[in-house]
Amino acid sequence: MAALxxxxxxxxxxxxxxxxxxxxxxxxxxxxxxxxxxxxxASNAPRLFATAGEHRQQLRNDLAxxxxxxxxxxxxxxxxxxxxxxxxxxxxxxxxTPAARRTLSRLxxxxxxxxxxxxxxxxxxxxxxxxxxxxxxWDLVPIAAASIGQVHRAITLDGRAVAVKVQYPGIAExxxxxxxxxxxxxxxxxxxxxxxxxxxxxxxxxxxxTEELDYRAEARNQQLFxxxxxxxxxxxxxxxxxxxxxxxxxxxxxxxGARFAELASWSQAERDLAGETIYRFVFRSLYEMHAFNGxxxxxxxxxxxxxRVTFLDFGLVKHxxxxxxxxxxxxxxxxxxxxxxxxxxxxxxxAGFLRxxxxxxxxxxxxxxxxxxxxxxxxxxxxxTGEYASAVSRRFFDFRSxxxxxxxxxxSYVILQRINLGLxxxxxxxxxxxxxxxxxxxxxxxxxxxxxxxxxxAEATWRAARRDAGHAGRAVR
Amino acid sequence: MTAEPYAAAAGLVERSAAAYxxxxxxxxxxxxxxxxxxxTWRVASDLSxxxxxxxxxxxxxxxxLAMAGVDQHSDWRRDPxxxxxxxxxxxAIVTFGDRASATRVAExxxxxxxxxxxxxxxxxxxxxxxxxxxxxxxxxxxxDSGLAAGRLFGTPLADAxxxxxxxxxxxxxxxxxxxxxxxxxxxxxxxxxxxxxRPELRCTPAAAESMSYLLDPPGLDSDIAELWQDIRDASxxxxxxxxIQEYGxxxxxxxxxxxxxxxxxxxxxxxxxxxGEPGVLEARQRIALRAxxxxxx
Numbered sequence: 156m157a158a159l160x161x162x163x164x165x166x167x168x169x170x171x172x173x174x175x176x177x178x179x180x181x182x183x184x185x186x187x188x189x190x191x192x193x194x195x196x197a198s199n200a201p202r203l204f205a206t207a208g209e210h211r212q213q214l215r216n217d218l219a220x221x222x223x224x225x226x227x228x229x230x231x232x233x234x235x236x237x238x239x240x241x242x243x244x245x246x247x248x249x250x251x252t253p254a255a256r257r258t259l260s261r262l263x264x265x266x267x268x269x270x271x272x273x274x275x276x277x278x279x280x281x282x283x284x285x286x287x288x289x290x291x292x293w294d295l296v297p298i299a300a301a302s303i304g305q306v307h308r309a310i311t312l313d314g315r316a317v318a319v320k321v322q323y324p325g326i327a328e329x330x331x332x333x334x335x336x337x338x339x340x341x342x343x344x345x346x347x348x349x350x351x352x353x354x355x356x357x358x359x360x361x362x363x364x365t366e367e368l369d370y371r372a373e374a375r376n377q378q379l380f381x382x383x384x385x386x387x388x389x390x391x392x393x394x395x396x397x398x399x400x401x402x403x404x405x406x407x408x409x410x411x412g413a414r415f416a417e418l419a420s421w422s423q424a425e426r427d428l429a430g431e432t433i434y435r436f437v438f439r440s441l442y443e444m445h446a447f448n449g450x451x452x453x454x455x456x457x458x459x460x461x462x463r464v465t466f467l468d469f470g471l472v473k474h475x476x477x478x479x480x481x482x483x484x485x486x487x488x489x490x491x492x493x494x495x496x497x498x499x500x501x502x503x504x505x506a507g508f509l510r511x512x513x514x515x516x517x518x519x520x521x522x523x524x525x526x527x528x529x530x531x532x533x534x535x536x537x538x539x540t541g542e543y544a545s546a547v548s549r550r551f552f553d554f555r556s557x558x559x560x561x562x563x564x565x566x567s568y569v570i571l572q573r574i575n576l577g578l579x580x581x582x583x584x585x586x587x588x589x590x591x592x593x594x595x596x597x598x599x600x601x602x603x604x605x606x607x608x609x610x611x612x613a614e615a616t617w618r619a620a621r622r623d624a625g626h627a628g629r630a631v632r
Numbered sequence: 633m634t635a636e637p638y639a640a641a642a643g644l645v646e647r648s649a650a651a652y653x654x655x656x657x658x659x660x661x662x663x664x665x666x667x668x669x670x671x672t673w674r675v676a677s678d679l680s681x682x683x684x685x686x687x688x689x690x691x692x693x694x695x696x697l698a699m700a701g702v703d704q705h706s707d708w709r710r711d712p713x714x715x716x717x718x719x720x721x722x723x724a725i726v727t728f729g730d731r732a733s734a735t736r737v738a739e740x741x742x743x744x745x746x747x748x749x750x751x752x753x754x755x756x757x758x759x760x761x762x763x764x765x766x767x768x769x770x771x772x773x774x775x776d777s778g779l780a781a782g783r784l785f786g787t788p789l790a791d792a793x794x795x796x797x798x799x800x801x802x803x804x805x806x807x808x809x810x811x812x813x814x815x816x817x818x819x820x821x822x823x824x825x826x827x828x829x830r831p832e833l834r835c836t837p838a839a840a841e842s843m844s845y846l847l848d849p850p851g852l853d854s855d856i857a858e859l860w861q862d863i864r865d866a867s868x869x870x871x872x873x874x875x876i877q878e879y880g881x882x883x884x885x886x887x888x889x890x891x892x893x894x895x896x897x898x899x900x901x902x903x904x905x906x907x908g909e910p911g912v913l914e915a916r917q918r919i920a921l922r923a924x925x926x927x928x929x
Contacts, residue, residue, distance in 0.1 A: 218920055232679060232900025338894040339901070342858065 219270035223325035235330040271295040281401040322403035327368040334361045374400040377469035388613035389432040391465045410465045412457030428462030430587025438598045445475045482506035513561035530591045539582035636709045640851025651717040653911030655724035662730045668926030671797040675778045680786025684777045686867040691773035693839040697759035700752035703838040738807035754836045764810045771805040780870040835878040862898035
């Protein structure tokens with residue numbers, strides 16, 4: 156859940172800071188620091204459930220960590236915390252220097268993997284059996300690094316090929332100890348935020364990082380998505396093996412496929428289809444599951460052609476309550492469908508995005524906000540671009556606009572910045588073209604439009620079958 | 633004495649990192665004068681090393697003749713960062729390099745020392761950088777600082793290891809021309825040496841000026857400057873009382889467990905920043921691999 160907290164930090168800063176770009180700029184030094192230091196530590200793209208041998212990361216097995224004490228030495232005294240903050244900082248578009256971005260973009264797994272013995276020790280502690288007994292086959296050599304663990308291939312006793320993410324022993328305690336000693340963090344954050352916010356930021360940071368240390372939440376979330384999308388024509392989420400998933404182990408079905416980077420050599424038609432699937436996944440999940448997977452990192456997808464995509468890594472999932480989601484839905488509806496600016500404004504106020512006493516004309520507010528809805532305001536094919544993604548991202552945290560004095564990003568919505576940073580940036584990189592409005596109409600609960608692409612038709616069939624089978628998707632009133 | 637102002641300390645981390653990365657050998661011909669199993673390697677790789685480094689300088693500057701040599705001859709004022717980077721590169725080569733490399737850099741320093749002679753304007757005494765007594769002072773301050781910083785902020789050494797460290801390090805002084813028989817070879821001898829040399833030590837204006845620069849170097853990146861405050865406070869906290877009085881610094885607050893953790897965290901962040909610089913991780917890995925293969929042997 157790391158990304159949420161950084162975004163939340165930035166969000167809170169924007170929310171509370173009315174003016175003062177200078178302080179904001181200075182404030183980013185803390186994140187820059189985390190990014191710079193954390194970058195080398197932060198895990199690399201193929202950090203989860205990477206599969207086939209050709210994707211095998213070069214892991215420094217010759218430097219393998221052999222004891223929990225090695226883990227503490229390597230990741231203690233803030234390094235584990237920095238690693239997490241570096242990941243978060245990588246999601247906050249503004250404020251990172253190009254140098255920090257470069258460093259982040261060539262993240263290397265500088266944390267050595269565990270030795271086979273140490274990984275086996277964790278499995279034994281978690282499952283009560285050594286891996287060679289808990290599994291029919293256990294690959295001694297990890298296939299990928301995760302930020303605070305590593306992934307091993309295995310075959311379960313009943314024959315399922317799985318990926319097992321094993322957490323470094325002692326890492327949770329080490330990070331918790333650093334998070335418990337807040338003097339330095341407080342100082343780092345004080346540059347970022349006004350003093351009254353620091354404790355809230357610290358609490359947020361601790362909560363998010365601590366959450367990520369417990370793999371059970373991740374397994375629960377992944378299972379939720381896996382169950383929801385079971386049988387979907389193009390969306391695939393590897394299922395969780397619950398009895399082999401614990402606080403420090405996540406066992407899921409092994410998946411294989413092409414990496415995001417390989418898509419560059421695929422046809423534009425294939426890239427469009429992949430983009431459509433990712434788009435459908437994000438908004439189906441949001442509107443129907445009331446859940447948002449906030450980690451749209453390019454490393455978290457595997458591509459299979461024909462628009463079929465495997466979604467990995469559910470470490471950062473935000474569940475929205477009905478009350479949280481309703482105003483968002485209202486905003487879309489009033490702006491894009493009903494074309495009712497004053498109702499849109501009222502929904503913004505209800506969501507907490509805008510102070511009720513804002514003395515600005517509604518036109519101005521619409522003009523500022525319309526950019527976020529630009530791809531779905533009108534029908535017709537449209538190509539996503541990196542420029543659009545950047546523009547949206549900048550505006551999300553734009554506190555120089557006249558609106559900034561009255562605008563805020565409530566904490567529960569900060570994660571939506573991940574749509575801007577993740578989804579739009581990803582689709583922009585694919586140069587994906589589609590009639591996004593038409594697809595959105597299929598998904599919008601207040602429209603339920605007919606299928607407008609072959610994938611939409613296949614999805615409709617899946618949804619009908621799903622309904623017949625008695626799955627009740629949560630619908631927004 | 634030159635009154636040239638000090639240059640800004642911008643690039644301190646970057647240049648130190650580059651010097652360090654280049655100093656740790658790729659394919660050493662032998663294990664050098666210490667070797668992977670030595671206590672010296674442990675001390676040099678300890679988290680507290682930056683504190684030890686700054687404390688060394690604070691101590692070394694208190695010998696008026698040593699300070700005069702630096703102040704009057706080196707390019708210390710014009711390029712303090714370059715000088716610090718060169719010093720840490722020297723230490724890294726002597727520690728981790730093979731015997732030939734260590735001997736070569738030591739000979740180069742000895743050649744430079746021949747030219748460093750003069751008269752200290754404060755005490756009126758002549759000095760020569762090659763004077764074994766001055767070299768011994770610089771050496772003893774370095775060794776004592778490794779112990780003191782580790783004791784308070786790093787991984788403290790067992791008594792036997794502390795003695796081993798002092799004994800192992802005698803070779804570093806010998807390489808620069810200090811006769812073996814006058815070099816302290818145990819913690820007790822080191823303490824006796826400090827008691828003996830104490831009357832010669834004082835804070836000259838050059839020392840005060842140099843150190844106030846080092847304690848708050850202008851031109852650091854703001855994030856590094858923030859961490860530097862902790863390194864500075866930690867270094868002062870490890871100084872003997874008499875040294876703090878010589879400088880006229882306010883008595884440091886006692887280091888509570890919380891404060892110690894905070895400083896260790898700052899050291900950890902600084903270390904992470906250092907590791908983020910090109911080549912540093914690879915240099916660390918080279919050291920770790922050698923240490924590991926030595927452990928297996």
